[in-house]
Amino acid sequence: MSDEDQLYDPVSEYCSLYHHAAVVVENQLYIAQGYAQYVRNSKRKGGGNPHLRFINLDRTIPVAQSGEFINVVTNSTAYPENLPSTVNPALWYNPNAFSLYMAMGGTINFQSLIFEDGAQYNPGSPREYWRSRVRTDRYRQGFTSDDYQFGGWDRLALNLDNPMGLITARNTYFDAETQKGYIVGGWVGASTNPTDSFITYNAITSEWTNSTLPWGRSLGNGAMASFRINDRLVHIHVGGYVNGTYVAMDHARIYDSETQDWYTQPIDGAQIPPARGDACTALVAAPDGSSYQMFMFGGSENGDPSARFLSDMWVLNIPSFTWVFIGESGGQFGPGARSGSSCNIVKDHIFLLYAGKKAAIASQAAQCESGGNAAYFMDLNTLSWLETYEGNNTTPGYRVASRITDVIGGNGYGGAIRTAPTGGFDSEVLATLFAINGTRIVNSNPTRLPSPVPTNSDQITDGGSAPVPTGAIVGGVVGGILLLLALIGLLVFCLRKKKGLPFLSSREPKSPGAVDDIPVGGRSELPTHYSEGGNYPKTPSIFKDPRAGYSGYYQSTVLGAPTNQEVYVYELPTGDTRQHPHLSAQELASPQDMDYSPSSTTLYAPDHELPLPPTPPGVPEPQFKPAR
Template structure:
């Protein structure tokens, strides 16, 4: 498991193939590793040069595919597949308990454990849930564990028994230390991908790929499952039959990168096993291809890539872990380096299992430099979604529409301008339900409209003032002339609101004054500006 906190990347759990004389024995990985992301490092060097390690105490079970979520003081480790251990190798070590969690403090570097509350739970005992699909949502301060499998262990036989896939979404709320299981309409899914994305109106989880039905059915990448945390509801976006999608795969890893203006997100998938047969999906080959799904257009693209060196290329791996780090890198760690599920793996000795993918150059490299440049959308993806390498995507949804009307609102992205104003470029204001077609036009148009409104209002008021001044001078001139012609001049007719047929009264319905006339004092510039703004906005 991998998670970031305070500029550090933490790697925990998993399993390992122990070397001679215990060749062929799989056991728990009981080491916590940490990597400082504020410093440069080189993965081609021995891992001791850039990764810090510390042994789990005997009270902490070594687990695989567990929930590993950040807390204010460190991390919580819960659930997961526990590998029965050989005490000759590992010494005496406690096994996991379903209704307890293990907490690690980053400052104290100490582990503690405490009880947890389980709601809507499926089973308690020797069977527990294990899943690689987890996500932490910072704004909600909640964690999510999706799908996975039920597993059972027998500590005396050193065997792990895997049962059917878990059809549920488990929500962790650290505020009350509660884990709540919620059955999904999707069926059981294991070894797929789960990614969290923030939209203008929601915090969503996107699930893709994986396997089902006792590893006899693959989940196709033309069906993307979307969970709205705001509505606690699942949706599925169906891609067109002719859409280009990856070959079904499972046991891969995912990493998320986002355009700097927020106009699109890219989900990268790497590694994993492609489908074998409909009966035995594990019989397929390990894949080396790199694919990316762009959101919100829901279009897939396969990316060409190169390698700085043979050693920098991870090749095909089963169950690696990915984590977006820095500006434009993906940290890729671990996994079984094998051509297929049933072949003997080539071990990464001394835990030198780290690899780096530079998204901007599409290169497997070995050098990481923090705060270097910024993420650039691959040209292959730009060709599909529009805009350029920095953003400005012109596609705000799937070309052939949404599978559910609700998704148009749920998936509307909150974009920002390059000026750093923090104001979204949505045409409907701050609710973000209807994004504009491009950041350049939308970011400029509100300023232009306001300028035109204010300028028009000022000009209108000035025109009214001049007209009234001219009318007063003309009136005085006529009065003076009339007084010279007659000793009893006629009184001028009263002026009512609306008498100025071309004046501001036509733009100001509310300027009617009961029982009297409309005077310049009753035409405040603010009122005129507001009415003109409202009229143009309709």
């Protein structure tokens, strides 16, 4: 085997890694898959990432030497060579089952560069996923910071009906409480083939389901945050490539796991981030739960080869749905402009960014981060990039930074004053879903909801055949007015008795715009929609179908159900980005030899990144050898 055919070293020959997956497991960060570039003999080559890396988060790590703290799993049983080689797979940790799951992701066909045994190459399959469990001895001894915690990997059947192919999406999440994983949108084969798929995995039953995103086709590259609030899981999805364009960051698409429906909500702020895809996000909550912060870094402004890579940090405050600009990330310890990174929260308030393609524009080759020094740390309490991450010496506890509380109110411990969007939520459903301490704020002019109509239940008609209400007068009644009411009631009594009309309930009617004070927190304590007559039910019912003519409501449908969306005609991608300037920068390049320059020099060589064309229908899936 020649020197050029040897497996590339993931640290000493590292240049860049992007569109990988990363997950925090106890006190370790695991990093897998993705598109990698390596340097050997002053030449750069690109391929997949067959290495499972992990970082001990208890250690003190200087940013300039972060590569020295990368551990690589070299045992082929612990991380076998026949695992799929993909980009943007779903990588989830289930703490209830002490298991890692890996599924989906885009194919990379570069086995000759990255595998010592090319016959072990696995392009992946939409009909399988992989699971690894914590080693038996770890159950008894607990996790240790420097050791790999997991045993071998099992190949399991992914039982989706009629899978469309391997779905590549950055928007994935695993909810430990319900043990369910989610994949939102994504593309199959090439970014010219976005999908409207919404995949859910139930780790308890091992079931996979695929529903249709009602808001359209997405590359799965928007900014997304997922968290539990008021006893349910929500996904907040902003920006990204949706229905043929990179959409503005001034609206959020919101998924409620209880109703399994999507809603939209406008976002405001002194500044709104530019449209983008492939940013990385991480979410934290104020200590008192009065606000949530989705931090968003970088990405690419669109999918063109000339698209700028971004270096800005923003925070979306929830439930006020307000953007706050944090700043650019240049400087000696900041990551600089890049796309396709991974971001995680460690030690409560450290924003850990790992790798990503570092470049000025999409068509440039990635700037190498020699020695694998690709980890960056921001202290969210001070909003500053750190020279050294202190590991176990980090003071625990997240505090909301003053730059944020200047906008939403409160202090470092919470106490947010702005707990709803400016003017309130457009939907009663969202107002209840995001209620803080039982307080709901609804827009006084909700979209397409009926306007309140004044009523007077105390007037009596001129003798028509229909019964006339005789309830108590609306509003507080005090003092001598009670006597007047009694006289009026007596008069009405006499009139009704004379006419033979039935007696009606004295319950006070409500105007269509009135809101009941309904407690928040239980799964069945949220209100239903307004009835057609405009009255709002006093008795709360199960939160199942709260659409009420709200224009921002989307109902989820199962794939296969009737739809008015056009059928996508599959076309295989061609081989050169220059013929297709709309292709996303996330797609993968053929291996290339090129001159190597240090990271301080901008490389302008084109970085054509096209995926392997998918296997045509009818062609058998590749057979793989078992792991050694």
